[in-house]
Amino acid sequence: MTGHDHAHDRHEGQGGHDGHGHGHGGPGGHSHGVDPNADRRWLAIALGLIGTFMAVEVTIGVMAHSLALISDAAHMLTDAVSIVLALIAMRLAARPARGGFTYGLKRAEILSAQANGLTLLLLAVWLAYEAVRRLLDPPPVAGGLVLVTALAGIVVNVAAAWCISRANRSSLAVEGAYQHILNDLFAFIGTAVAGLIVLTTGFVQADAIATLVVVVLMVRAGYGLVRESGRIFLEAAPAHMDPDAVGDRLVGHPPVTEVHDLHIWTITSGQAALSAHVLVEPEGDCHAVRRDLERLLAKEYGVTHTTLQVDHVQEELLSVGRAGDPPADPHCADAHGPVHREGPHAH
Template structure:
């Protein structure tokens, strides 16, 4: 048994190392190109190129944070951090999302301003850099797609780079339009497209990380449905004080008070409930208090009962959807 545990841990270590290599390769590609793009954007007076570079900066930051979070998450719980530092990746996701929203506001303002008073833009240089950006982002997207995307950090980094790929396509199209027609406002329109992509990615990160901070149930999990299914198990009389939350991305936890028939085996009901939660909802971390349903415990809300301060609705066998 100890040998299996060792192999399992070794496999996780190898996976983290492989993920780290993929992310590092993508990071080097993005940073090198980002520096060149800023220089080219200044020379060409292209807001679209500079805005793409700003977006790539957030891509690079997201990847760096993902790499750091992977190392932090591997540390065992200690001291007052009973879950370890698993939620560090959620903090970083929130920061990345807020940064994207701030960049969205800036580039939207600049894009509108340049629509009104467009500067001279060198379309040829915009096209060349845009095409190079498509190639670089295709390579970076492919690298990150090979890593484990169940982590909000890695998935966030992937979405950043994927959105940047779309942005480079818009930039290239703008450069072609400027070359063919001389209409410089196309650059500002491309910048607004980039801003829209930033808004989408930034809002998604803020929303998803905010759900974790607010202790909300993981997306796609309905606590009422879960409570109903738990209550529908044989010999269960009532389920209350049900809490479902996410410690970090992909790590759901649940706690509940389960009352069972006085003649039932509490241990067997607990095991059956754990299997239900694991097999149906993928919840592996559960804390279940299973008691026989005595009259005292059934007086929910009674100051003299065990649960004098109940949280949320109670679920009974007939409450299953």
């Protein structure tokens, strides 16, 4: 979990400054603890509801020969696992940073979200195979049992979704558990419709069709979780932030003349971080520029975890080089990414 590339960077949050005007930390400090709204009690209640109903549903699904019910039960198993992972991740993320884990274990929740997404996708593949097989050779299905069980499942999932909605959904792990249960709610609605069709018309393929609807929902939710967690693991900028636009905004603040080695990444859900090397005019006040840029980043982009290395521009940089050329500053002999300068910017 790295994003800092300068030897001049200090541990953010110390509030110290060196002779070059290197600054660290946002003006408002940092809040890396677990959100107090992330109430473990609500997650535990949802887990109890889901676990109990899942055991009942598996039994009824086998008795009724309903793949839709069994698929719903399998989905509920992933619901239960996602809640357990969210609870573990919340506990790990609350631990203070120490030793080699300089950010603590805050990305445990991202691991949890990725595990949730992968289990949804893998389970969707198996259920799709079974559903197609049953479409071609449908077994007898007890429509009445399917309908009653699905209606009960709707009630249980509404209650579980309400419980999780009371927790901190800004956490990607909690949001992953919530998406699991929300998809399961839609799946139970589809299963109830299938049970009604089987009961009233005898069209047993409706059970397999309902399963395929569940598969589509699972793929959609699973892909979303894997994509979002993957962006964080690959140190991508938050989806709502354009690094080029941020760099142009920073270099547009006088007396800044250049911004390079700009990195924006996400530590964990809702905690973006930024580091950059900023060059200012020879007569500029490095300390004042750093404070101004920190306030700008906090106000306009919501980024308060910042590491800005601020130096005076070397005289030769004012007259030598074209836009897009790597800086001649010995601090950054191997610059990363585009260089943002006054006037035409290189991207």
